[in-house]
Amino acid sequence: MEDKKHIVVLGAGFGGLTFVQKLQHPNARITIIDRQNHHLFQPLLYQVATAGLAMPEIAEPIRTIFAKREDVQVLMDNAEAIDVKNKTVRLTQQTLHYDYLVVGLGMINSYFGNNEWAKHTIGLKSLGEARRIRQRVLHAFERAEAIQDETERKRLMTVVVVGAGPTGVEMAGALSELTKRVFKKDFRSIQPEQSRIVLVEAVDRVLTMYSESSSAKAQASLERMGVELHLGKPVEDISEGRITFGGETIEAESIIWTAGVEANPLVKDLPVEHNRKGQVSVAADCSIPGHPEVFAIGDIVDLTDPNGVRVPGVSPAAMQMGKHIAKILRKELDGQSDTRPAFTYLNKGMMATIGRSAAVAEIGKLKFSGFPAWFLWLAVHLVFLIGFRNRLAVLIQWMFAYIKYRPGARVFEKP
Amino acid sequence: MEDKKHIVVLGAGFGGLTFVQKLQHPNARITIIDRQNHHLFQPLLYQVATAGLAMPEIAEPIRTIFAKREDVQVLMDNAEAIDVKNKTVRLTQQTLHYDYLVVGLGMINSYFGNNEWAKHTIGLKSLGEARRIRQRVLHAFERAEAIQDETERKRLMTVVVVGAGPTGVEMAGALSELTKRVFKKDFRSIQPEQSRIVLVEAVDRVLTMYSESSSAKAQASLERMGVELHLGKPVEDISEGRITFGGETIEAESIIWTAGVEANPLVKDLPVEHNRKGQVSVAADCSIPGHPEVFAIGDIVDLTDPNGVRVPGVSPAAMQMGKHIAKILRKELDGQSDTRPAFTYLNKGMMATIGRSAAVAEIGKLKFSGFPAWFLWLAVHLVFLIGFRNRLAVLIQWMFAYIKYRPGARVFEKP
Numbered sequence: 001m002e003d004k005k006h007i008v009v010l011g012a013g014f015g016g017l018t019f020v021q022k023l024q025h026p027n028a029r030i031t032i033i034d035r036q037n038h039h040l041f042q043p044l045l046y047q048v049a050t051a052g053l054a055m056p057e058i059a060e061p062i063r064t065i066f067a068k069r070e071d072v073q074v075l076m077d078n079a080e081a082i083d084v085k086n087k088t089v090r091l092t093q094q095t096l097h098y099d100y101l102v103v104g105l106g107m108i109n110s111y112f113g114n115n116e117w118a119k120h121t122i123g124l125k126s127l128g129e130a131r132r133i134r135q136r137v138l139h140a141f142e143r144a145e146a147i148q149d150e151t152e153r154k155r156l157m158t159v160v161v162v163g164a165g166p167t168g169v170e171m172a173g174a175l176s177e178l179t180k181r182v183f184k185k186d187f188r189s190i191q192p193e194q195s196r197i198v199l200v201e202a203v204d205r206v207l208t209m210y211s212e213s214s215s216a217k218a219q220a221s222l223e224r225m226g227v228e229l230h231l232g233k234p235v236e237d238i239s240e241g242r243i244t245f246g247g248e249t250i251e252a253e254s255i256i257w258t259a260g261v262e263a264n265p266l267v268k269d270l271p272v273e274h275n276r277k278g279q280v281s282v283a284a285d286c287s288i289p290g291h292p293e294v295f296a297i298g299d300i301v302d303l304t305d306p307n308g309v310r311v312p313g314v315s316p317a318a319m320q321m322g323k324h325i326a327k328i329l330r331k332e333l334d335g336q337s338d339t340r341p342a343f344t345y346l347n348k349g350m351m352a353t354i355g356r357s358a359a360v361a362e363i364g365k366l367k368f369s370g371f372p373a374w375f376l377w378l379a380v381h382l383v384f385l386i387g388f389r390n391r392l393a394v395l396i397q398w399m400f401a402y403i404k405y406r407p408g409a410r411v412f413e414k415p
Numbered sequence: 416m417e418d419k420k421h422i423v424v425l426g427a428g429f430g431g432l433t434f435v436q437k438l439q440h441p442n443a444r445i446t447i448i449d450r451q452n453h454h455l456f457q458p459l460l461y462q463v464a465t466a467g468l469a470m471p472e473i474a475e476p477i478r479t480i481f482a483k484r485e486d487v488q489v490l491m492d493n494a495e496a497i498d499v500k501n502k503t504v505r506l507t508q509q510t511l512h513y514d515y516l517v518v519g520l521g522m523i524n525s526y527f528g529n530n531e532w533a534k535h536t537i538g539l540k541s542l543g544e545a546r547r548i549r550q551r552v553l554h555a556f557e558r559a560e561a562i563q564d565e566t567e568r569k570r571l572m573t574v575v576v577v578g579a580g581p582t583g584v585e586m587a588g589a590l591s592e593l594t595k596r597v598f599k600k601d602f603r604s605i606q607p608e609q610s611r612i613v614l615v616e617a618v619d620r621v622l623t624m625y626s627e628s629s630s631a632k633a634q635a636s637l638e639r640m641g642v643e644l645h646l647g648k649p650v651e652d653i654s655e656g657r658i659t660f661g662g663e664t665i666e667a668e669s670i671i672w673t674a675g676v677e678a679n680p681l682v683k684d685l686p687v688e689h690n691r692k693g694q695v696s697v698a699a700d701c702s703i704p705g706h707p708e709v710f711a712i713g714d715i716v717d718l719t720d721p722n723g724v725r726v727p728g729v730s731p732a733a734m735q736m737g738k739h740i741a742k743i744l745r746k747e748l749d750g751q752s753d754t755r756p757a758f759t760y761l762n763k764g765m766m767a768t769i770g771r772s773a774a775v776a777e778i779g780k781l782k783f784s785g786f787p788a789w790f791l792w793l794a795v796h797l798v799f800l801i802g803f804r805n806r807l808a809v810l811i812q813w814m815f816a817y818i819k820y821r822p823g824a825r826v827f828e829k830p
Contacts, residue, residue, distance in 0.1 A: 074601075
């Protein structure tokens with residue numbers, strides 16, 4: 001037992017999870033540490049926020065995933081410091097020594113130096129945030145129905161989404177469907193179709209990582225759904241229930257922040273170059289230069305692969321990195337010491353959904369939009385989630401509710 | 416429109432909901448008011464607390480239930496005062512005038528005059544409380560796994576349930592299965608089977624409303640499952656993480672309170688005799704003596720029916736009362752003024768489940784226990800929930816997860 005190499009994995013996101021799933025070796029024992037007790041299927045988090053899915057439907061306890069892996073110890077704890085010289089990780093209650101360290105801590109919300117904006121907005125990174133968005137939006141419409149004051153009603157029925165990347169676009173689309181369409185039959189005093197869903201973005205188009213034609217299609221879909229687009233307008237100020245951009249101020253009960261991310265601050269402990277977002281410049285094999293026993297994977301990595309492709313911060317890239325370093329370590333644990341291969345990113349395509357039967361997808365040179373892209377999105381996510389959760393029945397149920405505009409999770413606890 | 420009688424319903428529990436479902440009349444418009452946005456299927460709330468079900472699976476938005484009823488207005492608001500002289504109900508933002516009032520506000524947790532105990536315990540009346548119990552218990556075991564101190568581990572792995580009525584018995588049984596059995600495969604450092612589930616009760620037997628033989632069977636089931644029973648021991652003191660009864664003090668991370676309830680304080684506004692628990696003495700037709708336009712229904716009612724049966728505070732009784740007064744009002748709205756019939760309670764039986772394949776049920780003179788009672792419990796609840804939610808697939812999934820000891824909702828947000 002004590003001869004075994006100890007591999008410590010920080011973070012049970014797509015990268016860390018895949019790494020542990022791919023590496024099982026008689027000469028190794030693994031400890032995986034996460035702040036939460038669950039792995040989160042983040043691509044569908046906006047569905048929890050907009051009442052389409054219940055929280056347990058997109059999250060799985062990490063220790064359940066590894067229940068049969070006697071070589072894996074799961075700890076729910078905060079990593080507080082990484083000491084690469086002494087090869088230790090300090091947790092709140094203990095310090096662990098490692099032989100290999102895999103850092104997959106992911107990104108956190110970033111406010112471009114305006115940290116007080118965090119108080120007045122809700123991000124979308126965790127189940128807790130998704131629950132707060134659902135609670136905030138649903139409660140706002142309940143309050144609007146129970147009062148008479150028209151100005152206050154308007155404010156309560158306004159949601160601002162900051163940032164028009166995939167998360168912001170998906171949120172704005174889903175919010176528009178929820179408030180303008182799903183709510184329509186349910187309320188008597190207010191006119192839910194008069195709700196305002198405002199999407200604000202500093203750059204002059206949505207989904208900047210997509211081609212201009214896909215951006216334009218996504219934008220047209222959003223406009224058709226009644227989302228108010230404010231492009232090319234950086235946010236100037238946010239206070240409680242109030243946001244200013246392009247000289248204009250909007251009063252809104254709910255402000256959702258999807259505009260910026262930065263690396264988990266713990267990543268600063270790695271003795272390597274960091275970019276402006278705190279991402280680390282790893283070697284070609286994803287290790288930290290000078291520390292072949294330390295790897296960084298996932299969206300905290302700043303890497304251009306041998307093909308000249310800058311690896312994007314998306315879940316398929318994180319999973320590919322996890323698999324790549326599992327392969328490297330398997331060989332080294334076998335006692336082979338070949339030169340480590342460089343990581344190469346395989347772009348399987350990307351897609352974003354804007355609403356029922358509206359989406360954009362790009363796979364290699366192919367571009368899809370409208371119903372075909374949406375159907376592709378649905379199929380890929382269902383297959384992913386089924387593999388992940390083995391909950392076919394739940395997902396089929398969800399799909400029908402989704403198509404019929406009867407989302408099943410419209411309940412919240414009173415704040 | 417303005418000629419229509421305005422019926423105001425306070426509370427969307429089993430009584431209020433059934434009343435509105437049963438009363439649709441061209442001469443009436445209905446406003447139903449609840450503090451929450453959802454009707455809660457309370458009999459399965461302990462399953463949410465013990466990670467078997469997700470919150471939306473046992474709750475349905477009230478306005479969705481009545482989406483097609485144009486005569487029904489749903490308000491999520493707090494009723495703050497009832498004025499039977501002026502026939503008004505004051506809400507936080509407006510005051511409503513009624514022609515008929517139906518009060519079905521239900522019971523709240525009661526601490527026998529020790530209100531500070533509320534701070535140190537969690538009740539089981541709302542989704543929010545169920546979520547807090549799940550979070551508290553799951554987090555405690557995660558923390559136990561991440562530390563080395565044996566005394567602290569023991570404390571974290573101890574859960575005390577106060578009160579051995581149906582809720583307390585079901586909670587203790589489900590907690591024992593969760594911590595001793597479900598957790599067994601998942602943890603590496605702690606021995607989940609050494610968890611302590613302590614059930615404390617002032618009276619000398621569990622399930623006092625059942626026959627002595629059913630009580631004895633339930634007690635034997637609990638003991639077989641490793642629940643520590645402390646009967647005939649009233650609680651003497653509770654402070655943070657510490658409870659004293661029968662001279663003994665137990666340190667426990669989680670203390671769950673199911674020992675006492677009292678009527679919602681607003682019920683005091685009804686000008687009628689109240690018993691020690693705040694329940695109101697209604698007339699035989701469930702109206703308030705001297706105020707035929709005001710009804711009280713559900714567990715806030717203190718009533719002995721014409722057959723000499725004291726109506727119990729259970730959901731079937733509340734539903735029967737709702738139906739009864741809907742019938743009375745339908746006739747009066749038709750313009751008929753017959754003498755109102757008295758409410759008669761039809762006891763369809765009662766049952767409590769203690770764990771997988773362990774339960775007790777009493778239907779008339781028939782008594783069931785063990786697997787038959789458990790199967791009956793499952794069938795009745797599935798049928799109820801399916802009617803309620805139309806979610807057969809979800810429930811079948813849940814049933815299998817339940818039988819296989821793999822509950823599907825073991826995720827929580829970090830507190």
